[in-house]
Amino acid sequence: MIIASRSTQIVHGRLAMRESRLAAGRSGRHGLQVMSFEQAAVRLAGGFIRPIDDESLRAAILVALPATSMGELESIKALPGMIDAAVDTLHKAWRAGLDLAARAADHPRLGAIARLEAAVLDQLPSGMMRPVDIVAAATARIGHAPAVLGPLEIVGLTELSPCWRPLLQALTAHIPVQWTAGPRSVPAWLDGTGVAVARAPAQAPAISAASAATAYHEAIEAMRWARSLLASGVPASEIAIATASPADYDDHFLALRADANIDLHFVHGVRTVTTRDGQAAAALADIVVRGLSQSRLRRLTALCRDSGPFETLPEGWLRVLPTDAPLSTPGAWGRLLTRLTPEDWPDGADHAPALRTAVEILAKGPDAAGEIGEAFLEGRALAIWRKALLAGPAASIDATLETLKQDDGLEACVCITWMPASALAAAPRRFVRLLGLNSARWPRGIAEDRLIPDHIIPTPVLDPLPVNLADHRDFETILATTADNVVLSRARRDSDGRLLGRSPLLAGHGDETYLRRNATPGHAFSETDRLMARPQEFAADPQAVGAQGCWRDWRQTEITPHDGLVRADHPLVLAILGRTQSASSLRRLLRNPLGFVWVYAFGWREPQSSAEPLVLDALGIGDLIHLVLDRALRDLETGDGLASANAETIEAAVARAAQAVAVDWESERPVPPAVIWGRTLDDARVMAGCALSYGDDLLPGARSYGEVPFGGSEPKSEAEAPWDTSTPVTIPDTGFSIAGYIDRLDISGDGKRALVRDYKTGRPPRGDIRLNGGRELQRCLYAFAVKALLGDDVAISASLLYPREPVDLQLDDPEAVLAEITGYLRAARASLATGAALPGPDTGGDYDDLAFALPANASAAYCKRKMPAATERLGEVAQVWEAE
Numbered sequence: 001m002i003i004a005s006r007s008t009q010i011v012h013g014r015l016a017m018r019e020s021r022l023a024a025g026r027s028g029r030h031g032l033q034v035m036s037f038e039q040a041a042v043r044l045a046g047g048f049i050r051p052i053d054d055e056s057l058r059a060a061i062l063v064a065l066p067a068t069s070m071g072e073l074e075s076i077k078a079l080p081g082m083i084d085a086a087v088d089t090l091h092k093a094w095r096a097g098l099d100l101a102a103r104a105a106d107h108p109r110l111g112a113i114a115r116l117e118a119a120v121l122d123q124l125p126s127g128m129m130r131p132v133d134i135v136a137a138a139t140a141r142i143g144h145a146p147a148v149l150g151p152l153e154i155v156g157l158t159e160l161s162p163c164w165r166p167l168l169q170a171l172t173a174h175i176p177v178q179w180t181a182g183p184r185s186v187p188a189w190l191d192g193t194g195v196a197v198a199r200a201p202a203q204a205p206a207i208s209a210a211s212a213a214t215a216y217h218e219a220i221e222a223m224r225w226a227r228s229l230l231a232s233g234v235p236a237s238e239i240a241i242a243t244a245s246p247a248d249y250d251d252h253f254l255a256l257r258a259d260a261n262i263d264l265h266f267v268h269g270v271r272t273v274t275t276r277d278g279q280a281a282a283a284l285a286d287i288v289v290r291g292l293s294q295s296r297l298r299r300l301t302a303l304c305r306d307s308g309p310f311e312t313l314p315e316g317w318l319r320v321l322p323t324d325a326p327l328s329t330p331g332a333w334g335r336l337l338t339r340l341t342p343e344d345w346p347d348g349a350d351h352a353p354a355l356r357t358a359v360e361i362l363a364k365g366p367d368a369a370g371e372i373g374e375a376f377l378e379g380r381a382l383a384i385w386r387k388a389l390l391a392g393p394a395a396s397i398d399a400t401l402e403t404l405k406q407d408d409g410l411e412a413c414v415c416i417t418w419m420p421a422s423a424l425a426a427a428p429r430r431f432v433r434l435l436g437l438n439s440a441r442w443p444r445g446i447a448e449d450r451l452i453p454d455h456i457i458p459t460p461v462l463d464p465l466p467v468n469l470a471d472h473r474d475f476e477t478i479l480a481t482t483a484d485n486v487v488l489s490r491a492r493r494d495s496d497g498r499l500l501g502r503s504p505l506l507a508g509h510g511d512e513t514y515l516r517r518n519a520t521p522g523h524a525f526s527e528t529d530r531l532m533a534r535p536q537e538f539a540a541d542p543q544a545v546g547a548q549g550c551w552r553d554w555r556q557t558e559i560t561p562h563d564g565l566v567r568a569d570h571p572l573v574l575a576i577l578g579r580t581q582s583a584s585s586l587r588r589l590l591r592n593p594l595g596f597v598w599v600y601a602f603g604w605r606e607p608q609s610s611a612e613p614l615v616l617d618a619l620g621i622g623d624l625i626h627l628v629l630d631r632a633l634r635d636l637e638t639g640d641g642l643a644s645a646n647a648e649t650i651e652a653a654v655a656r657a658a659q660a661v662a663v664d665w666e667s668e669r670p671v672p673p674a675v676i677w678g679r680t681l682d683d684a685r686v687m688a689g690c691a692l693s694y695g696d697d698l699l700p701g702a703r704s705y706g707e708v709p710f711g712g713s714e715p716k717s718e719a720e721a722p723w724d725t726s727t728p729v730t731i732p733d734t735g736f737s738i739a740g741y742i743d744r745l746d747i748s749g750d751g752k753r754a755l756v757r758d759y760k761t762g763r764p765p766r767g768d769i770r771l772n773g774g775r776e777l778q779r780c781l782y783a784f785a786v787k788a789l790l791g792d793d794v795a796i797s798a799s800l801l802y803p804r805e806p807v808d809l810q811l812d813d814p815e816a817v818l819a820e821i822t823g824y825l826r827a828a829r830a831s832l833a834t835g836a837a838l839p840g841p842d843t844g845g846d847y848d849d850l851a852f853a854l855p856a857n858a859s860a861a862y863c864k865r866k867m868p869a870a871t872e873r874l875g876e877v878a879q880v881w882e883a884e
Contacts, residue, residue, distance in 0.1 A: 006150035008033045008040055012157050012426040015267045015412050015419060019427050020155070022413045037154070037164050038131070044148050044167075045137035048127035054087065056124060058390045061086050064119035071112040073451065080396035085450040090117060092449060092462050094130050095161040107456045131163040138167055145174045154195075155180045156426040158473045159187055159465050169193045183480035184425075185473060202480035205432075209488040209512035217517050218435050218489050219252035220525070223260050225487060226416050228523035229431055236263065239416045240429040242478070243436040244444055244471050246420050253418050260526040265412045267419035269405035277381040278401065280304050281388065284376055285398040288369050292362045294327040300376070308376040309358035314347040317355075325668040332667045333359045369394035421474040428481035437490040439501035443471030475505050488512075554855050554862060559869045564594040564837035573837070576600040577829055580711060580728075582740045583778045589828050590774040590880050592842040596832070598850050606849035615672050616680055622761045624665065624680070625803075626707070626743065628688040629759060632657035633706035633744065634719050636692070642704040642746075647693060654688045691759055691803035701749020710785050711739030722747060723789040731784065731818075734825040742782050747790075754790060756782045756798040757808075764802040768809060770817055773841070774880040776800065780821055783814040820883070827876035838870040839863055841881050 009032060011020050020034045035043075038051050061083050070077045093100055093113075104114035121130070129137070152175055154160075160168065171177050172194030179186065179195050183202035190197060212218040222241045229239050243249060246268055254274055257264040272278035280303035287296045298318060301310055320340060327333055337359070342350040361368075361375050373385035384404065385397075392400035417429070421442075424432065436442050446466045448454050459466070479486060488509060491500055506512070524530035531538040538544050553560035566573065579600065581589075589596045598604045616624065632653040636642045645653070658681055671677050705722055709715050711729040722745065730737045746755040758778045769776060783798035798811040811817060844851045844858035855862040871878040 006031045006033065006147070008035065008149040008152045010035065010037050010040060010152065010154040010157070012036065013267075013423045015417065015423050016156055016427040018412050031150070033149070037160060037168070038134070040149060040152070041131075041134050041138045041164065041167055044141055044145060045129075045134050046141055046144070046148075047137075049134060049137055050128055051134065052124060052128050052130065055387060055390055056128060057087055057090070057120065058083055060120040060123035061116070062390060064116060064123050068116050068119045069112070070116065071108045073109070073112050078393065080392050080399060081450075083392050086116060089113060089449055089451040090120070093117075093452075094132065095163050096462055096464055097132060097161075097163040098457070098462070099132075103457075109452060109456055113451060131161070135163065135167045139170055142167075142170055142174055145171055149175060151176045151178075153178045153180055156182075156184070158184050158425065158477055159470070162464055165189065165193075168195065184477050203483050205479070205482045205484055205486045207479065207486045207488065207509055209437075209490075209506060209509050210515050211490050211492050211512050212515045213491070213517040214493055214495060215248060215436070215491045216252050216495075217515070218491050219249055219256055220529075221489065221515055222433050222435060223253075223256050223262070223264075223525035224521050224523050224529070225433055226262065226264075227260065227525040230262075230416075231523060234431060236416045237414050238430040238484075240424050240431070241416070241418045241433045241435065242421045242424040243434065244421050244442040244474070245436065246418065248441075249418075249435060256525070259528060262525070263410050263415040265410040265415035265417050266408045267412060267417050267423050270408045271402065272384050272404040272406050273401055275406070276303065277379070278384055278404075278406075280377060280381040281373075281384045282398065282401050284373065284385070285388070285401055287362050288366055288372055289395065289398045291328060291365075292333070292359065294321055294325055297321075297327075297362070304376055304381070307378045309354055309361070310376075312354050313351050314345060314349070316346045317351065319346065320344050322668045324670070326670045327667070328671075329666065330359075330363055333363075335663070335667045366394040366397070369397060421478060422470065425474040425477040425481070428478070428483075430482065430484040432478060432482045432485070433487040433489060434475075434478065435489045437488050437503040437506055439503055441500075442475070442503050442505060443468040472505070555865075557865055557869060559838060559866065559873055563839065563866055563870070564597070566597075566835040566837055568834045570835065572601045573597065573832055573835070577735070577832060580737045580739045582738065583781050586736065586738070586781070586825060587774060587777050588842070589832070590777075590824060590840070590877065592840040592848065593828070593832055593837050593874070593877075594839050594843055595848065595850055597837040598853065604850055604853070613670055613672055615676055618762065620669075621680070621684070624661065625684050625687050625691075625761050626759060627661045627665070628654060628657045628684050629691055629743070630657075630706040630716070631660055632688055632692060633704055634717060637704055637719075641702075642692060643699070643702045645692075650692050651689055654685050654692065657688070658685045687761065687803045690806050691801060694801060694803065694806050694808065699746050699748035699753050699755060702746045702755075703749070705745045705747075706743065708742040708745045709740075710742065710789060711737060713739045713741060716741070727789060729785045729788050731781070731822060731825065733822055735829060736825060738781055738785065740782075740785075742786070745786065751790075751794065753795045754786055754797070756786055756796060757801050758782065758799070760800050760802045761804070762802070764805050764807040764809070769800075769884060770811070771821070771880065771883040773883055774824070777821060779811045780814055780817045783811065784818050824877060824880040824883075831874055831877050836873050838873060839866055840870070840874075840878075841867075 007029075009020055009024075011017055011034060017034050017036075024032045024034065033040075042049055042051055065077050065082065065086065076082060090113075100110060100114040100117050104111040149171075152171060154177070157179075158181075168177065177195045178198055179190060180198045182198075182200040186197055186199070210221065212221050226239050226241065230236060241253075241264075246266075250266070250271065253264060253266070254270065273282050280300070283296065283300040283303050287293075287300060290296070298321075301318060304310060321327065322336070325332065325336070327336065333356075337352050337356050340350075340352045342348055345351050358376075361372055364372060369389060370386075373382060373389070377385050384401070384406075388397050388400045388404060391404065417424075421434070434442075444467050446459060446463075446468050448459060449462055452462055488506060490502060490506070490512075494500055520533050521529060524533050531541065531544075539548070550562045553562035559565055576597070585596065585600065588599065613620075632650070633642060635653045635657060636645050636650065639645075639649075642650075661684075662677075662681055665671065672680065703722075705719070707716050708721060709725040710723070710727075712726055715721060715725060728737050729739065742756060743759045744757040746757075748754070756779065765772070771777070771780075779798040779800060783796045787794060787796050796814060798814055800809040801807075802809075842848055844854050844863045851858060
């Protein structure tokens with residue numbers, strides 16, 4: 001039977017604790033306790049005493065702060081950063097051993113902090129104590145130190161907070177206390193305390209310096225360095241990467257770790273929002289802070305599909321939401337839920353009540369953040385949510401979540417570690433790379449406390465262990481305790497390209513190696529890095545071969561397969577040529593054959609955002625005005641008709657139509673901010689009124705129709721159509737059938753005359769136009785469709801109406817224009833069938849929604865380079881581009 005004698009080892013930081021416990025286990029040191037000095041003091045104090053942890057302190061401050069008079073701080077106590085500032089200030093005062101209550105009369109600010117401290121202590125459990133109270137309780141029981149602690153050894157520390165120093169000195173009278181400094185610096189206050197100091201000579205590692213282009217490049221070089229050590233046989237447990245402020249590099253290392261497939265342990269933890277549970281909490285926070293919208297609800301649903309109110313909804317229920325509708329107001333959600341029927345849901349059941357419940361909970365806002373989190377989150381995500389509510393106000397919970405961290409789940413003792421320099425100083429490794437050795441970054445500057453500035457309590461008193469001196473000590477300690485190799489790294493520029501200075505700590509460490517960002521690495525850290533380091537190997541990769549071939553072809557003036565050449569009579573091309581066309585698709589065929597194939601053969605579409613725009617684009621404004629015109633015209637025709645309506649009647653009809661359209665639009669599409677949206681509706685009303693009032697060619701006894709379907713298009717309303725909408729309309733000698741909607745059609749009372757109008761909400765052209773380079777096909781095609789459906793004995797007039805001016809551009813000879821269009825369409829069909837899906841004048845233009853698939857700045861370089869060869873290959877088709 002082995003009887004172990006109890007002893008205690010004091011270390012600093014989680015990594016040092018893990019490694020000390022592992023070393024004790026490997027060496028069979030039974031009875032050894034590894035802990036921090038605070039934990040040792042609490043154990044000696046006994047009973048149910050425990051230190052004040054951050055989470056409990058934040059919870060107490062959150063409750064106490066609103067009810068505590070903060071004097072001159074009253075106006076800022078509700079701001080998001082106040083809880084963090086109060087936690088920081090109280091910790092500093094407690095570590096320094098300051099009696100805030102005794103100093104309360106010295107300054108009103110100290111009085112406010114003292115009142116807050118008292119209120120916080122009242123909120124905390126009775127066993128949770130400040131350091132000074134723990135020291136007092138431990139001192140009262142110090143006679144039990146031999147049994148509770150045994151011989152005490154302090155390892156890896158270079159300093160100890162003033163609040164613990166009296167207890168350390170008192171312990172020397174009862175138990176052996178040894179400060180094992182090794183090569184580290186020893187604080188001067190240890191002299192005369194009775195603490196035995198054990199020193200050792202400093203290590204003599206090989207020290208080199210290097211400068212990288214940016215912080216990201218520093219991280220890449222660090223990963224290459226770590227991979228090279230692993231490849232040479234160095235255990236991962238002997239490799240460390242550190243810096244004074246890891247937050248500047250965390251995102252870089254998180255991405256590089258996944259790319260390199262290396263177990264890189266973040267000693268200080270990873271941000272919670274980089275995990276799935278953290279993202280679930282962040283998605284909910286986005287709704288709580290910024291309000292409910294469709295895009296935010298979809299994000300939350302993707303992360304919380306099987307929890308809360310979403311659990312009862314069927315698979316694929318998101319299909320009931322209109323794709324483009326922002327649904328950013330309670331009214332929009334109410335209208336959507338009201339019109340949903342059981343047939344709309346995937347399983348045929350009515351789930352609208354469950355969705356309504358979820359929407360109502362989410363719409364409660366920050367005041368109900370606790371209730372919302374409990375309803376939608378569970379497990380780790382709910383724990384993160386609760387912690388964030390303790391750390392800051394609900395109104396800024398999204399910002400609070402960004403600051404929270406959690407363990408990354410890797411075992412520190414067998415992994416390469418990424419950590420703060422303070423943790424490395426307490427737990428040295430054989431191979432070390434130090435990053436961020438730039439001026440003002442290492443060592444960091446001293447900053448005044450946010451609540452107690454220097455003129456109230458001098459900073460050296462409130463914070464006797466300032467960060468800049470700690471950075472100096474940590475740097476010296478790391479150099480003295482690293483056995484084999486230390487690489488000192490800095491960035492030459494920041495992310496904005498500004499030059500960065502060298503840290504003064506680099507002085508005396510020789511010349512630095514200049515690392516070029518595009519240099520071939522000696523050892524790649526990932527598959528991507530390896531391929532980029534071996535151009536010949538990368539060049540053989542099929543993806544690289546394709547990319548290089550495409551790039552070369554784009555740079556040539558000749559037409560190549562990468563510019564749209566396909567084999568003749570391709571089945572997919574023939575299929576899209578055989579579909580029923582519209583005026584817009586035929587325009588795309590004439591002016592952008594490549595885009596025609598992309599849209600109708602590949603099914604490519606510009607990604608639609610449901611976010612609220614600042615203003616409607618030109619297409620959106622056009623849609624809005626067309627909707628108002630259609631509804632107002634139907635309203636007028638249900639009465640005495642547009643022909644007999646006066647200005648007041650038209651104005652009233654337009655106002656009613658605009659109001660109804662606005663309600664539907666807000667339910668189904670993104671809308672700008674309220675003020676801009678109101679002005680947009682006013683403009684739509686004015687333009688619609690001008691369009692309906694324009695009457696230069698009134699037909700006697702005319703009947704007016706709006707958004708008239710033809711060629712098989714589905715009617716947009718229940719309004720009566722002047723013909724059978726399912727009747728096909730074929731353009732002679734082209735092989736094309738057309739369908740679409742005519743903006744407005746007026747038919748005279750005797751049925752002998754018809755007026756076809758196409759509304760244009762933009763600016764009118766300077767002169768008269770016929771085809772306008774193939775841009776304007778509607779007038780002619782719509783006139784042909786009307787004549788084909790109403791009969792040859794009907795006289796047709798076709799025009800483009802620009803209500804902004806107003807200007808009405810009549811088409812002089814529709815039949816002659818149709819014959820001209822027929823020739824162009826016939827040529828375009830034959831050209832595309834032979835494989836010429838080439839760029840045209842609209843390719844890469846301002847209104848080309850697929851320009852993202854072209855080379856960058858295509859209109860200025862690529863299109864100009866290819867246009868001569870494309871024009872020659874397209875032949876007769878290209879002639880339409882010059883048509884008036």
